[in-house]
Amino acid sequence: MFGPKSHLTSRNNHLFMEDVDCFLLARQLGTPLYVTSEKRLRQNIRAYHQAFPKADKYFAVKANGNLTILRIAAQEGMGADVFSAGELSIARNVGIPQDMILYNGNSKSEKDHEMALQAGVRMSVDSREELEHLAGTVQRLDQDHEAEILFRVNPDVSPKTHPKIATGLRSSKFGIPAEQVAETYKRAMDLPGILPVGLHCHIGSQILDTAPFAEAAGKMMDIAAAVVGAGGEIKRIDLGGGLGIQYHPDTPAPSPADLAKAVLPIFGDRCRDLGISPKLILEPGRSIVADTTIMLSGVNVVKRAHVNFVAEDAGFNVLARPMLYDSYHHIIVANKSDEPAAEPYTVVGPICETGDILAKDRQLPKLERGDVLAFLDAGGYGFSMASQYNGQPRPAEILVSGDKADVTRRAEDASALLAGQKIPERLYWQIE
Numbered sequence: 389m390f391g392p393k394s395h396l397t398s399r400n401n402h403l404f405m406e407d408v409d410c411f412l413l414a415r416q417l418g419t420p421l422y423v424t425s426e427k428r429l430r431q432n433i434r435a436y437h438q439a440f441p442k443a444d445k446y447f448a449v450k451a452n453g454n455l456t457i458l459r460i461a462a463q464e465g466m467g468a469d470v471f472s473a474g475e476l477s478i479a480r481n482v483g484i485p486q487d488m489i490l491y492n493g494n495s496k497s498e499k500d501h502e503m504a505l506q507a508g509v510r511m512s513v514d515s516r517e518e519l520e521h522l523a524g525t526v527q528r529l530d531q532d533h534e535a536e537i538l539f540r541v542n543p544d545v546s547p548k549t550h551p552k553i554a555t556g557l558r559s560s561k562f563g564i565p566a567e568q569v570a571e572t573y574k575r576a577m578d579l580p581g582i583l584p585v586g587l588h589c590h591i592g593s594q595i596l597d598t599a600p601f602a603e604a605a606g607k608m609m610d611i612a613a614a615v616v617g618a619g620g621e622i623k624r625i626d627l628g629g630g631l632g633i634q635y636h637p638d639t640p641a642p643s644p645a646d647l648a649k650a651v652l653p654i655f656g657d658r659c660r661d662l663g664i665s666p667k668l669i670l671e672p673g674r675s676i677v678a679d680t681t682i683m684l685s686g687v688n689v690v691k692r693a694h695v696n697f698v699a700e701d702a703g704f705n706v707l708a709r710p711m712l713y714d715s716y717h718h719i720i721v722a723n724k725s726d727e728p729a730a731e732p733y734t735v736v737g738p739i740c741e742t743g744d745i746l747a748k749d750r751q752l753p754k755l756e757r758g759d760v761l762a763f764l765d766a767g768g769y770g771f772s773m774a775s776q777y778n779g780q781p782r783p784a785e786i787l788v789s790g791d792k793a794d795v796t797r798r799a800e801d802a803s804a805l806l807a808g809q810k811i812p813e814r815l816y817w818q819i820e
């Protein structure tokens with residue numbers, strides 16, 4: 389049932405993460421709760437280093453912005469892909485060196501450019517238009533070093549994933565059309581204070597087949613050839629993230645080693661042909677962090693109605709993926725982890741919307757109030773997409789290491805819902 393997820397085991401009918409009893413942890417700290425295995429996180433990062441020993445790996449901060457998780461990623465030698473000024477400050481806060489940060493984004497303001505320039509991080513420029521905007525800010529700031537940039541390319545590759553997370557299609561909002569790249573690169577070479585150093589793409593997320601990555605690598609090398617032909621120098625090629633993970637027991641995912649087998653020969657051969665030796669960069673998010681983390685929720689009501697509804701305390705406010713992308717998250721009952729499935733349940737949260745369904749017709753052991761459900765693979769785009777909708781404070785995050793469990797982010801309380809709000813004084817009159 390747990391497959392290769394060695395950090396999760398079943399002991400005497402209870403789910404354990406490393407040596408921590410998840411049911412007791414939920415009892416102690418309350419639910420909902422995000423719980424991460426340090427061991428698994430380090431294993432996942434090391435698997436990337438092993439598969440791509442020469443590449444730089446930038447963790448996609450959007451997948452998980454927990455400072456402790458990022459600190460471990462930094463200790464393990466990862467840089468950061470950031471997509472906003474907020475993500476940049478998170479990455480800087482955990483000590484990721486500026487040389488290992490790429491500031492991405494398709495809609496950067498002047499202030500965003502300024503912040504990235506002042507932080508001295510590289511930027512990925514998404515359009516010809518953005519290049520001109522950036523050039524203006526560079527002139528104004530008049531720094532004593534050049535601003536290094538990559539160009540985000542639209543490689544027009546179909547990644548065979550959920551349409552909402554396919555990012556490299558011709559019709560997608562990201563990147564510069566392939567045929568405009570060489571000319572845009574040349575323009576950047578002529579602009580004072582700007583140094584174009586490479587190309588960047590990202591074709592989508594949760595991709596379960598390595599063929600689209602190979603196709604994208606080939607197209608990126610075609611574009612690199614055009615840039616070199618136009619007199620440009622390519623020092624970095626960033627192939628983005630996107631490697632999928634095994635959410636469903638029957639849907640295996642390729643490993644970083646499989647990804648390496650698909651793209652490294654293309655990258656290596658084509659670089660040799662062109663006589664260039666750029667640094668390869670990858671930006672994995674989900675495949676680093678998703679399976680490190682479970683989300684624990686507590687069962688409030690088991691209702692026998694049209695179907696068997698299990699109402700628990702985490703809805704799409706805590707884990708948005710099922711609602712947004714019809715995603716599957718495997719469920720283990722943390723206090724019945726050895727019990728066989730008894731009947732189908734539709735697992736719903738506490739949010740006042742019919743679509744607040746985390747799992748449909750799921751075969752689970754017989755459930756009752758007080759049980760604790762563990763949603764697996766919740767570490768990528770889990771907490772980072774959580775909201776306070778319906779007056780729900782966001783949950784705590786825990787890091788497990790051996791038999792230790794540390795709170796890395798305390799749960800919000802109701803005061804978080806009031807924070808920052810101010811009623812204008814003119815409305816202070818007494819309500820009868």
Ligand code: LLP
Nearest residue numbers: 448590593594629630631671672673674769
């Ligand atoms: N680099 C760039 C430029 C990206 O846009 C993304 C993800 C990544 C790297 C990391 O991709 P990963 O390795 O995690 O697949 N919320 C969605 C996923 C959105 C992904 C957006 N971009 C979900 O929950 O499935």
